[in-house]
Amino acid sequence: MRFHRNLVFATLDSLKLIFNEQKQADKVLKQTLKRDKRWGARDRGFIAETTYDIVRWQRLYAKAADVKGPYSREDLFRLFAVWAVHKGHTLPNWPQFEGTPVRRIRGKFDELKSQRVYRESIPDWLDAMGLEQLGGKWEKEIHALNEQAEVVLRANTLKTNKTKLKDALEDAEIHTKSSKVCPDALILEERTNVFSLPIFKEGWFEVQDISSQQVAPLLDVKPGMRVVDACAGAGGKTLHLAALMENKGQIIATDIYDFKLAECKRRAKRAGAHNVETRFIDSPKVIKKLYGTADRVLIDAPCSGLGVLRRNPDSKWKLSPQFMEEIQELQADILARYSRMVKDGGKLVYATCSILPAENGLQVEKFLASEAGAAFKKEEERTLWPSETGYDGFYMCLLTKSN
Template identity: 65%
Template structure:
């Protein structure tokens, strides 16, 4: 591979923003990809994948390059040289790469790879937390979460079917494969910009990980029901629910962030999802008005996001120990407060994209001991590990509210 100066500078500039300015990697990369209109798909792919790679292996590369926080531009060039060396890419004759110790880099890699927290490039506290909660499973799970996430699409059944979508994508240059365990899913055989396709613009699909596609079906919705998505965000699972309801019934999307619900509305128009009503949670009245009214409730709770590190590797460096405790308090509050919207005989799914039992099974156990929780019983629950599925880590629990009759 021959390195192009303008592409490498785009990577270095992006990493400065991510590491030193607290910017989110996906937002930075999206901006960087618009930097030069002359770039082709390979150029954009190099910028995106190289940036994510160095973010993912930040600690390991920094240790090998012998740099420490705060990481300046010179340090980043040293880390980039490490990335090149480990990838077997010949360093060009640029000033930034003068006197790069190639042999030492390989030796340091072999040495440091013997220690898990360095080999898997993760903060000490997070490695300790994962081992405490997952035990022997942590090793293989962490390794799986450090792999590049596949690109999976969800067929929008309101507008098309799986085979028709597959054929349409082939015409636009994107080969996909079916996933047997996921009836609406297609996985890209090669990464590409599917957002530029007519199929996407016409609302025939959404990009949604295979594990995430399991949540909406878990809620067991039917057309004509009143369904509430209590933490809807930009609406990935809301749109899936709308399709499962065949646009019939009432689907109420709630969130504390109005801007996210605005994005949901835009996506719903493209998807042809007409039964969605958005409501911003700007006071306790919003929830109280819906008490005992929902046939189905989805609480896709905010969490540490440890199950989706493969697609959000910068989360490793943004998470802090105190956040884990705070988010668990929030999760319990949501379970207690939002569960009141379920009517007797109705069902509720509590879901997270975390793999920590303390955010999942333990939260449900705690909830069932509260006054509100005593009205519910578990129908089924499922933990999805990335190491076993090949996709994101998730947890979901279906609970039924006891019928007072």
């Protein structure tokens, strides 16, 4: 591979913002890729994939490079050199790479592979927590979560169907395959930027992982129902619910972040989802007004995001034991309060994009044993393991409320 200075420098600039200033990787790359209009798809692909790869394997590469954060410009060049050696690339004849000990770096990688915290590039505390909660299963899962995620689309049945979408993508020379699990899913055979396609702007599809596409159907919504997506965020599952309800009935999308609801509203307009109403939770009254009014409630709870590390590898460096404790307390509080929105005879789905029992099944068991959960019964529970599915890690549980 021939390295171009402007692409390498753009990669290092991105890494500096992600590592030293704790910026979100996806937002940093979105800005970086706008820097030069002359960059083609291959150039942008190099910057994005190299940046994500170094972020994903930061601990391993930093140890092999013998550098520690916050990283100087020289440190970042050393990280890049280690990445290049590990990938089998020949380093360019630039002053920044003079004297790079290629053989020593290769030997260091062989030495580090014996320790899981380096082999899978994770913090010590996270490795200990994963091992404590999942035992021998942790090894397989964290390994699977370090693999690059596939790009999956969900055909928006309010505007098209999977067959028409597949044909339109073929016309754009984008090849896809179907999923046996999700009826409206198409999986890209090669990564490409689908957001620039006219059919995306016309609302024909959303990008949504196979695991995520299994949450809304579990809620068993019907046209005409009143449904609350209680932690709607930017509305990925809200839009799926709207399609399943054929635009009939009412979906109330709530969240504590107004900017996320603004994005949800924008996406709903593009998707032609006219039965979506957003409500900003600026006080407890917003939730209280909905008590006992919903046929269905989806609680896609805030979580560690461990199940989606392949998409957000930078998050493992931002998590902490304290955050894990706080998020579990928040999950329990949300489940206790938001479950009160379910009508007698209605249904609730509690979901997370985590694989840890403390955020998932154990939360549900505590809820069912509490006063708030006394009226509910567990109907179905699923944990989607990345090592088994090849997709994101997810948990979902369907609860019904007695009449």
